[in-house]
Amino acid sequence: MDFAPSERQSQFRDRVREFIISRIRPRQDEYRRQAAAGERWKVLPLVEELKAEARSAGLWNLFMPPAGPGTPVDDFPFEFAPGGEPLGNLDYALCAEEMGRVPWAPEVFNCSAPDTGNMEVLHRYGKLAQKQAWLGPLMRGEIRSSFLMTEPDVASSDATNIRSRLVRKGDHYILSGRKWWSSGAGDPRCRVAIVMAKSNPDAERHRQQSMILLDLASPGVRVERLLPVFGYDDAPHGHAEIVLDDVRIPAENMLLGEGRGFEIAQGRLGPGRIHHCMRTIGIAEEALDAMGRRLLSRVAFGKRIADQSIWEDRVARARIDIEMCRLLCLKAADMMDRLGNKAARDEIAMIKVAAPTMALRIIDDAIQAHGGAGVSEDFGLAAAYAAVRTLRLADGPDEVHLRAIARSEFSRHSAHAAARPA
Template structure:
């Protein structure tokens, strides 16, 4: 195996890293002050200023792999941005993960990334012109409404939101939550998953449709907190859809194609999260090491206590192993397609948040009381990472898929042996 990065992989990683160091990191205090003052749900001027510079630098819409627009439609819509492979983007996303708002600066933040990819792969030309273009330009934001509070949404066949055809419209009724992005005042469009045919085969009952957020009957009932953090100005909302009428031409791909779209969307989305998670872990181990080297307890540096040497060593080992698995999954997606990399995507989706949470927990411990305060961003990062153990499918679902694949490998060996009595 050759682990040497190509010239293009190195170039984009280094360009993103240099931009973050020059334009984003120096403005963290300014960003935090803007976010903390006045209205919670607003546009942050610092992010917008950095966006303009990123776009001018050609670091814009980096998330979209080159092949993704060719799946289902005659594509006469030109994607705007530099399209990287999954492997190339993995290296860039790790850098973005080091600062929690950096991804938005490059127009590479969820759920817009997944929604743009859905529109690009499955949308009609009219849908792309109306919604994909302004998303690519960073003019609007979007949401993805799938999870429901009344059912176990880890099994998406449980989703109960109804979509009933009525002439030239669908009438939508249901309740969604963890609708990330609806708190942003620029959120204009949502992709909603619901049931169009309860009598169809299990995985053909669901469909996805585009719902403008200003459609009558769409109500953001409340914004949800994550361990006390509201994650403003992005946020996660509980949304009620009551007799929402949407034209039939807002349907994506066709009735009963919701699971097909979901698989096309969630595979890349899962690995994008994992890529950024490695950046979070790198920031945490750096903060932990600096704290341990700079504090003295019981007559010596905390770094010289053997328990902390063990924790730092394990953190570095876990980061390196997780990065290799993430890059392997990205490379498989590029070479063989998302479906062939399903097992690797499942493994990294379980491994990456678990790894980052442990390192963040150790970093919080190293900072003592300061670690659980707002001063070091560690507590906020831990809360954000904890959600990834169930976002885009809980650990249990991914572990089930991994275990079943392993059982399948050894099924022949489990055959009953002849009785030798």
């Protein structure tokens, strides 16, 4: 078992790391000034400038898998890593961890959610016309997208509860309902959404839902409000509550076919969940760095705070937890590459629970180390806590993943018991 990254993996990780160090970190104050000036929901010139640089450097769409069987690549020019070489999940994990250390870095590389998941859906399940209309502009970084699944009136941890209706009327579908936590919908460049809605309430439980592409400029689409998370509006990205009032959608916008929403969701959420975990490890590393600097620079009761035994314990445990989570995340990514998402479902569920829980504990300790400054806007720790706390709910709450892990474990034990001789 070799734990060392390959030469290729190290090369891409180091190139992303160097770009962040040399081009993104020095301009964080400029980013904050642009974000704070004028309208909250706007395109930041700095980000667009750096996107062009990252694309020219070949650090672009690094998450995208290879073109699938039957994909007419000549008709649709995919933009992967340099030379048309996509990265696997394991390769990308190392890059995503680096991106996670600066909140706005993923967009610079065109690797931010929910666009990554939506691009993968279009890539896997979209027809050529759908790819040309939406995937091309997304991969070129010209537009942004949203994903509409969660609803305010039902327990959306069970997606079979979804009430939004999708009714076929001739060559169109009529979409009605209400969605919220529709990430990305606040961005003025957000042009398309993937919507999960109930198309056949009489079908088998997991064949009732479909996914369809929605042009957000369609009549009947209304962004009712943008939802803050612990007071942070996450502009210019944003999380919206959206009313869908008898929206007419062309039938050709259906993805894969009626009743196949859950099938698409499983294909989308596996990579999406682990991408979040990769970035979360970077957030935890950043919090640990901030904690270490603070503890070494402050004196209380006659000695550095770092020399207080309680802080030695917290820092040591933070390092242990990060290393354990990184290994689990890399294992899940490796299994996805070698065996497929389905074979790695337990590992994906485990890291989806473990990574945010680990990062929240470290961020909380870092806030404590900073004292009152930790809950201010000066060090970014409060915003990091808000963002990571959300991940214990996004892409399925902890309880759903824990239930799946436990059922898999019980199944394994039942199989072992049945195999024992009487």
